[in-house]
Amino acid sequence: MQGLCLTGHASAGMGRVRHVEPVDGHYDDLGRVSPDVIERGLALLAGLLLPLLAPALPPVSAAVWLCGALLGALAACLRGSGPRPLLGAVLLGLCVTGGHAARWAERELPAACERELLSVVARVTGLPEAVQNTRDEPLYRVTLSLERLSPARCRGPRTVEVYWPAALPPVPGEAWALGLRLRRPWGAVNPGAWNARAGHLARGVHALGSVSAAITPQRRPQRDKGGAFDRWRQRFAGALDRELPAAGLLRALAVADRSGIGAADWARFQRFGVAHLLVISGLHVGMVAGLGALLGAALARLPGWGGQAPRLLALGALVSATLYTALAGWSIPTTRAWVMLACSMAASLAGRSAWAPLNLLLAALAVLLLNPFSALSPGFWLSFAAVASLFWLSHWRGRAAGASRLGLAHLFICLVMFPLGAVWFGAASLVAPLANALLVPLTAVAVVPPVLAGILVWPVQPMLATCFWQAAGRVLELVLSVMQRAETLMPIPLTLPLQMSPGAVLLAVIGLGLLVLPLDWPRRLACSLLLLPLLLPLREHRVAGAGAVHVLALDVGQGTAVLIHDQRRALLYDTGSPWAARSVVLPVLRGRGIRRLDQLVLSHGDADHAGGVGDLEAALEIDRLLLGADLPSAAFDGAISRCRAGHSWSWGPGIWFRILAPAPGEVPASRNAGSCVLQASLWGQRWLLAGDIDARRERALVDYWGSALGSQWLLAPHHGSASSSSWAWLKAVRPRQVVYSHGRANPFGHPAASVVARYAARDIVSYSTAAQGAVEWVIEPAARPRLVAHRQLARRFWWGR
Incomplete structure (x- = not known):
């Protein structure tokens, strides 16, 4: 399970939230945001998500969906209140998701072409990942952008993911003429297990397969200029492999390459509920934005720059976060954090206050408008739910003192992750609150800064960069050894298996949200009853009936x-x-x-x-x-x-x-x-x-x-x-x-x-x-x-x- 309870998870998007006095027991911080904007945004969000629950969609082309989206957009932009703008926003969302689905169907590999030998010209995109097959033979998992494909009757896929022979190391941006055997992305369907096809849809992969030896691969002479950044990421990942401590963990934090993390280390971080520290997430983007803001503040102290302090601070945060998000490959959590940060910084540069929940809504809409299938990824729900829970807590408990407010936020987000962990992982870490309270600050202070410093100086001073990375690697090695030792000394299991229906999970989340409200103790006790399905694990197997x-x-x-x-x-x-x-x-x-x-x-x-x-x-x-x-x-x-x-x-x-x-x-x-x-x-x-x-x-x-x-x-x-x-x-x-x-x-x-x-x-x-x-x-x-x-x-x- 991927623990997401952490202190300050929303730091990448909080922005400058205007302080207001409490009204009727809670904080009314809507400011100048029109309620119509919020309502239409929520209606659009619902329209984007609802089709994903449908068993089938109308068999129409993407052009028809586009026309529907234009009509919905026009209706959503109507002035005034009433149902028409809201229905227009819902229609817009429905048609955007339907258009994506129709476009996907057009690009899916024809069933008759599965496992057929295809001759293609393809370009390597993204960062190749080193893997092993079931016989422990080294391979690469590579994403290819197809430029030509024959026979013509098999045309359709644009982006494919293939297993690539280790003897031909792939380089981002290179074009190859080679043979592929492809199949449609297909997810196993089992009760209580995740359908892997959702991940392929979220990543935009139209077919899976492998390189065939029946056609000798040939490298084309020209490289794609757009792959220069990924080539730099690949060279940088190679530099991190040179006898550095905890090199696999450093690669994950620097360029989002998790292929170097061993299965044992990954499982250990999951059991402690801190696996989110091994991926570039919104938390890391927030850390980097903070460091960029400090750099901007330092520049503002230079002679002649004093009047530009707010702009320098905002630009420093945004530029540093943008670069780091690009290093992560614009994953869903980092994109969410970047959009929220961009909205906050834009408001700051314009001299206006930023309402953080609106930024969260805009981030969700931006992610889903680009690819509605992103909602099929666990990272979407975990990331947005974590930040939303912090905003909910801040709305009702915003008057708490600094230290107690930070501790309350940390505890609350850990509790929210318990039922969500039951949905996605079937278990939750019992030590996640303590582990996150210790490791998140340690990572923010002793790991991320030296990793970033090494990235900055590596092009001009590789030896100095190695020193920075060695320092970060020593810290990670120490963390691993302490976790391993603690695991052997723990008298109880680190994880709690959880089996909850979607209804029970929803009740638990509602119960946690209600406990934050300023209620008297009898009502608070009544709300806590909603958590009972979470606290009472099953003693018997789920069966249809007695004797079944x-x-x-x-x-x-x-x-x-x-x-x-x-x-x-x-x-x-x-x-x-x-x-x-x-x-x-x-x-x-x-x-x-x-x-x-x-x-x-x-x-x-x-x-x-x-x-x-x-x-x-x-x-x-x-x-x-x-x-x-x-x-x-x-x-x-x-x-x-x-x-x-x-x-x-x-x-x-x-x-x-x-x-x-x-x-x-x-x-x-x-x-x-x-x-x-x-x-x-x-x-x-x-x-x-x-x-x-x-x-x-x-x-x-x-x-x-x-x-x-x-x-x-x-x-x-x-x-x-x-x-x-x-x-x-x-x-x-x-x-x-x-x-x-x-x-x-x-x-x-x-x-x-x-x-x-x-x-x-x-x-x-x-x-x-x-x-x-x-x-x-x-x-x-x-x-x-x-x-x-x-x-x-x-x-x-x-x-x-």
Whole structure:
């Protein structure tokens, strides 16, 4: 979870807020701002956001949306009050979002072109990110701007994100002729987990893929002059890598390059609730603006400059914040802070007072007008909610003394982040208030200034810049060591898992807001009751009803993870990849209130089946681990046993499990053949989970188990590969429904067309996690199983088809 409780988070946009006397118990600081302006701004904001909740939008072109936006703008500009200007503002927002969606649809890769070899001329944009694939091979993740693409029928995408070979280091602004294999951005849809497609939309990425070796990449001679700034960022990031302490953290703070932060360090900062310190955020922009203002004030002391003090202070803050925001790549939190600061400084230069909440509204509108899909990013809500909560507190508690006001603001924003952390991360840090109170001032004083000083002097004095960065790096190393030591000494967990519905989160935020009001103690106590859903964690798993058992085939891309749970027990069959375990499996488990697994079954050692076991072991209690034939038991802790054919156990009447393969002491012919095959009987309904077994292994199981293989539901062996799902297997299992667990447009062609046809020939109903998202069955005693396909549940138009 990303802690955002911090002291002075709004410093980047507070500006000069005019002091006013309290009126009727609160501060009326609207000043000269017309209420009509606020109302129309809020109406426009609502119009921009509401379409994102729609399951579908009218299939019209971007030009039609543009005409609607012009009409809405004209209506919103009408003088006077009444519903017409407000409806015009809403129409304007609706049409802007609709126009963005239509433009996106025009630029999306045609489905027929997915995984096809495309010949392109593309230019590197932004800062390449060093990553590793599942085989720990070094790669770059690069954003490309496509200038030419063939064949012509595949044209559409403008911006793509690809994995780039490490042997050809990319340089921003360079043009390349190369071959790509692309696919549409596709997000997994699971209950309680984030849809990654939202991130692609927020970043404006129209397709994902990789560089193909089928066409030799060729560098074009001309460079884009517009990429000069990113080339400077890349050279600067390289300079920070030269044997500096905490170089990865320094790169994140200097140029927003987080690729050098190890997973362990990132997780530790999250557990302490200070992960926001590792990214250039509004907090950092505020720090830099403050330093720029100090520089402007120093210049004002020079002879002949005294009368320009206000302008120099404002210009110093704005110029320094602009440069630092550009270093961050104009992310959502930094853009928010910059717009607020620009509004405040413009008012200051004009000799007028700035009303900070209006600046916040203008910042939100600016971000959403440029890209309404920015609202799909957690950073949008966390950033704006943090600053809005400070303004709310300042409005009602603005008379508090300096130190107490700062402490109250810090505590309040930490409390607000608790329910928001439940929404986005499923947990909240218990030590975030203390950690932020210590580390935010330390970062502001001992880390950010030397990092900035190094940036300024590096072009002319690299050795001096290294000294500055070494000083900042030593501080960060000290912080890491202290955090590591504190973590080992803490008698309680640092994080609190939270499972809250959106309604409960809304009640908690409203309750916190009401507690700030000048109420008497009985009313304040009544308001605190709204926080009870936040303070009372679940003791039981979320289920449909008493005795119900849920079988959930998770959408983990190209991989497998199947969750079976009732009110008190849970079994997980495979974990998916490391990404899937972190981004899908753990959020789903937290959302269901599952903090402990009774059994974790790993069918075999392929990364798409067992790659996430380390993340699960670190985050959950696992009572028993059952391993496939090829997995080494020495690599795991806790109670471990091998899958052995014939081994069975029960969760009580009506619920039992049985291992069908491999046999004790058997040495399988291949890793896939050694998959652990599990059969579950739930209130008389049987499920068969067969890992990645092939047709030869299927025949052996048919010969040994015969009719005992019979199951109503089947997880297609090996994701529907042509090497599995033989006729003999289908005849013995006799399933009524089958689930293919696979990734969209995967390079293996799963599920194979011949296999799909084989199931269809036997009138077996097929489901696909790539097409339907997570597929869930709810089995209750004396009732027919109910099926839920989560991609069709509460659908959003931007999920894709």
